Amino acid sequence: MAFDGCKPENRASILFHHAVVAKVCAIHTHSYSIAGIELEVQFKSVKYLRLRITPSGTVQVSAPWKTSWAEIDNFVQQHQGWIKAKQAELAARPAPAVAEFTDGETHYLWGRAYALATHAKPDVMTDESAGRLWLPDVDRTQRSQALQRFFHQQMQSRLVLMLEHWCPKMGVSINKCSIKSMKTRWGSCNIKQRRINLSLELAQKPPACLEMVLVHELVHLFERGHNPRFYRLMDYFLPDWRVAEMQLKHSPGVCFKTGLFRPGNFEEP
Ligand SMILES: [Zn+2]
Numbered sequence: 001m002a003f004d005g006c007k008p009e010n011r012a013s014i015l016f017h018h019a020v021v022a023k024v025c026a027i028h029t030h031s032y033s034i035a036g037i038e039l040e041v042q043f044k045s046v047k048y049l050r051l052r053i054t055p056s057g058t059v060q061v062s063a064p065w066k067t068s069w070a071e072i073d074n075f076v077q078q079h080q081g082w083i084k085a086k087q088a089e090l091a092a093r094p095a096p097a098v099a100e101f102t103d104g105e106t107h108y109l110w111g112r113a114y115a116l117a118t119h120a121k122p123d124v125m126t127d128e129s130a131g132r133l134w135l136p137d138v139d140r141t142q143r144s145q146a147l148q149r150f151f152h153q154q155m156q157s158r159l160v161l162m163l164e165h166w167c168p169k170m171g172v173s174i175n176k177c178s179i180k181s182m183k184t185r186w187g188s189c190n191i192k193q194r195r196i197n198l199s200l201e202l203a204q205k206p207p208a209c210l211e212m213v214l215v216h217e218l219v220h221l222f223e224r225g226h227n228p229r230f231y232r233l234m235d236y237f238l239p240d241w242r243v244a245e246m247q248l249k250h251s252p253g254v255c256f257k258t259g260l261f262r263p264g265n266f267e268e269p
Pocket residue numbers: 216220226268269
């Protein structure tokens with residue numbers, strides 16, 4: 001995405017009396033400190049200034065391209081009561097639970113909750129009527145790996161069908177679609193190599209979420225950035241994509257990279 005002519009070093013000087021420290025930490029994200037609040041500012045195609053606190057407590061501001069740093073400063077100062085209250089609320093929350101992949105623990109497959117149980121067999125299987133997911137009785141790492149292999153197979157079989165449907169429908173072709181555990185993203189697209197990566201964790205969410213992320217990544221083959229054209233294409237191909245995005249945000253699951261249970265959240269560059 002273009003840097004769009006913002007010059008943080010000049011604009012920061014306007015706010016020098018607020019002791020603002022600016023540095024560019026990515027192509028279009030700036031790290032700031034205003035009134036003792038650390039925040040990340042992103043300039044993007046939005047109509048209004050927006051404030052968001054991620055589950056990890058990071059304060060993010062989305063700003064329309066032409067916003068001045070003084071406006072951002074004002075905006076953050078106006079909302080500092082809310083930000084501090086929200087941060088205190090987050091800090092008071094218990095630390096996320098670590099998944100043990102053991103008997104009685106709840107895990108999710110395609111949005112449905114299953115009670116884990118271990119058995120003497122080497123296979124992972126589900127008992128749909130009892131809502132049970134059986135794992136081999138091995139150590140924690142191996143149980144996690146067995147579940148990941150099972151999720152991988154589950155995703156692979158759905159993806160084959162989804163790709164057969166979506167590639168001709170959208171008139172695109174890709175060279176490779178890989179599934180792997182990802183910590184901060186649900187998917188990525190290498191436009192030049194026409195390769196897509198999808199998060200293994202999507203197997204835990206309702207199937208519409210996998211479809212939405214797949215279509216999202218395929219739309220990047222037409223449009224690199226998350227701009228109005230991108231969202232017009234999303235609306236055209238998958239009119240209900242926002243419903244799936246909400247499901248993704250609110251359905252729980254485990255991150256295999258960290259081993260932590262977490263609520264869904266959609267972080268996409
Ligand atoms: Zn994207």
